[in-house]
Amino acid sequence: MPGALVVENISKRFATSAGALAALEGVSLAVPQGRFVSIIGPSGCGKSTLFGVVGGLVPDYEGRVLIDGAPVHGTHDDIGMVFQEESTFPWLTVLENIMFPLDARGMARNECRERAERLVHLVGLDGFGNSYPAELSGGMRQRTAIARTLAAEPKILLMDEPFAALDEQTRLLLGDKLLQIWRELAQTTLLITHSITEAVQLSDEVVVMTYRPGRIKRVIPIDLPRPRSSEIVESAAFGRLVGTIWHDLREEALRGLAQTEPQGVSH
Amino acid sequence: MTAERHGRAVAAGLVGLAAVAALLEFVIRAGLVSPLIVAPPSSLPQAFALLAREGYLVAPFLITMAQAFAATALAAAVGVPLGFILWRRPLLGRAYEPWLGAAFAAPLILLYPLFLVIFGRGYATTVVVGALAAFIPIVLQTRAGLLGVPPVLINVGRSFHLSEPRLLWKIIFPAAAPAIFTGLRLALIYALVNIIGIEFLIDFGGLGRVVSQMYFQYQIPAMYAAIVLIVIVSLVFLSLLQRLETWWRPR
Numbered sequence: 266m267p268g269a270l271v272v273e274n275i276s277k278r279f280a281t282s283a284g285a286l287a288a289l290e291g292v293s294l295a296v297p298q299g300r301f302v303s304i305i306g307p308s309g310c311g312k313s314t315l316f317g318v319v320g321g322l323v324p325d326y327e328g329r330v331l332i333d334g335a336p337v338h339g340t341h342d343d344i345g346m347v348f349q350e351e352s353t354f355p356w357l358t359v360l361e362n363i364m365f366p367l368d369a370r371g372m373a374r375n376e377c378r379e380r381a382e383r384l385v386h387l388v389g390l391d392g393f394g395n396s397y398p399a400e401l402s403g404g405m406r407q408r409t410a411i412a413r414t415l416a417a418e419p420k421i422l423l424m425d426e427p428f429a430a431l432d433e434q435t436r437l438l439l440g441d442k443l444l445q446i447w448r449e450l451a452q453t454t455l456l457i458t459h460s461i462t463e464a465v466q467l468s469d470e471v472v473v474m475t476y477r478p479g480r481i482k483r484v485i486p487i488d489l490p491r492p493r494s495s496e497i498v499e500s501a502a503f504g505r506l507v508g509t510i511w512h513d514l515r516e517e518a519l520r521g522l523a524q525t526e527p528q529g530v531s532h
Numbered sequence: 533m534t535a536e537r538h539g540r541a542v543a544a545g546l547v548g549l550a551a552v553a554a555l556l557e558f559v560i561r562a563g564l565v566s567p568l569i570v571a572p573p574s575s576l577p578q579a580f581a582l583l584a585r586e587g588y589l590v591a592p593f594l595i596t597m598a599q600a601f602a603a604t605a606l607a608a609a610v611g612v613p614l615g616f617i618l619w620r621r622p623l624l625g626r627a628y629e630p631w632l633g634a635a636f637a638a639p640l641i642l643l644y645p646l647f648l649v650i651f652g653r654g655y656a657t658t659v660v661v662g663a664l665a666a667f668i669p670i671v672l673q674t675r676a677g678l679l680g681v682p683p684v685l686i687n688v689g690r691s692f693h694l695s696e697p698r699l700l701w702k703i704i705f706p707a708a709a710p711a712i713f714t715g716l717r718l719a720l721i722y723a724l725v726n727i728i729g730i731e732f733l734i735d736f737g738g739l740g741r742v743v744s745q746m747y748f749q750y751q752i753p754a755m756y757a758a759i760v761l762i763v764i765v766s767l768v769f770l771s772l773l774q775r776l777e778t779w780w781r782p783r
Binding site: 320321322340341342344345346348349350351352354356365366369413414417 | 682684685687688690691692693694698702703706707709781
């Protein structure tokens with residue numbers, strides 16, 4: 266299953282009441298097939314805009330998005346998106362949620378169900394297939410959303426702070442789950458996050474972005490051995506990497522803070 | 533909700549109802565309120581028997597029910613698409629929402645002579661008045677429900693490449709369903725109240741007419757019995773609507 270993602274010189278401006286706002290400027294990055302890359306940046310660095318552009322939900326940008334060398338426009342079957350906000354359908358059970366994209370494609374009901382049941386197992390929700398999202402914890406709902414995205418068998422998995430709403434412990438454990446799934450499916454993955462530990466725990470490479478306009482500041486390879494688990498946070502190498510990233514990120518976060526705090530306004 | 537919890541809630545409701553009836557009975561027997569004004573609850577069984585003897589029980593009940601159903605269905609057939617348009621065209625929505633909200637307060641029923649002239653003394657008048665009263669809450673609730681659909685759910689649909697009609701049918705309407713059903717519940721009650729009112733005023737149709745006749749014949753317990761029947765009509769409808777909602781959208 267190929268699935269190399271290339272983002273080439275993406276710029277995006279938004280019209281605001283205070284004039285044009287440059288959200289992204291000349292962002293280029295490559296996620297080779299089967300690799301796990303994280304993008305980290307301060308609030309307001311345009312990382313969610315990048316998520317929207319790559320996923321095809323944000324129109325009118327400059328630059329190109331390429332999958333396996335071919336430029337793509339708009340939403341694409343090869344890209345699966347996991348959103349930051351609560352995104353499970355509350356009127357469907359876990360199993361029905363996961364079957365949703367398969368159903369939409371007109372796949373036979375039995376086949377849908379079989380594949381969905383495998384995914385329920387993969388994300389560790391055995392026994393909850395017939396539960397409704399309201400009966401589950403936030404972490405379980407987000408796992409349902411991830412399984413639903415995986416059900417469509419995208420070549421590239423694109424995630425926008427999928428664990429942002431969860432507490433630190435759940436986040437670390439879900440990170441383990443995600444790594445286990447990633448090992449199994451060997452999927453090209455681009456994760457947007459604001460958590461340094463999450464980025465280091467999961468990635469082959471961490472891309473640090475600047476505060477507005479969002480540019481790439483630095484790409485830091487994470488050469489920690491695989492397979493990893495959340496226990497890696499204890500190691501000295503992990504600590505050094507977190508330190509390096511924080512050094513870069515701190516400057517940007519301070520710049521963001523300085524620009525938003527004194528006036529007491531933010532967008 | 534488990535069946536057991538539901539059963540307990542119903543039981544608690546009935547206990548409260550019985551307590552109110554007992555209090556009413558006491559107040560009347562103690563002579564605080566004249567039985568000529570409020571019929572004691574204990575007179576209701578006899579009153580129902582009277583209604584049954586005169587053929588005023590089953591037929592008017594069914595007639596009122598059928599009219600309320602027709603009026604609500606008509607209102608939904610017009611109101612849901614209208615609410616959809618007001619959502620799809622935000623300018624229209626902002627332009628007309630305040631007017632509709634204000635028109636909601638209009639005492640439509642007082643225009644009954646007008647409807648009599650247009651539609652005559654028949655079911656057309658009762659159903660049209662009911663539907664007119666019912667369609668505004670449906671329009672307003674449909675628009676509000678659609679406006680309240682979380683954008684992320686729509687983005688999920690787009691990320692799965694759903695066509696526009698599928699997006700509407702599979703995501704947007706189910707997500708807006710609770711608000712739309714609230715509109716339908718309100719609509720049903722408005723339709724029923726207005727239908728009963730018009731039946732009473734023009735002495736035609738179902739339970740409203742029975743109330744009117746018992747009132748003029750000074751059969752006070754029977755009049756209250758007919759009012760109890762009206763409440764039962766709305767209970768039946770609301771529980772049907774509840775079933776429809778859970779069937780279509782379980783949570």
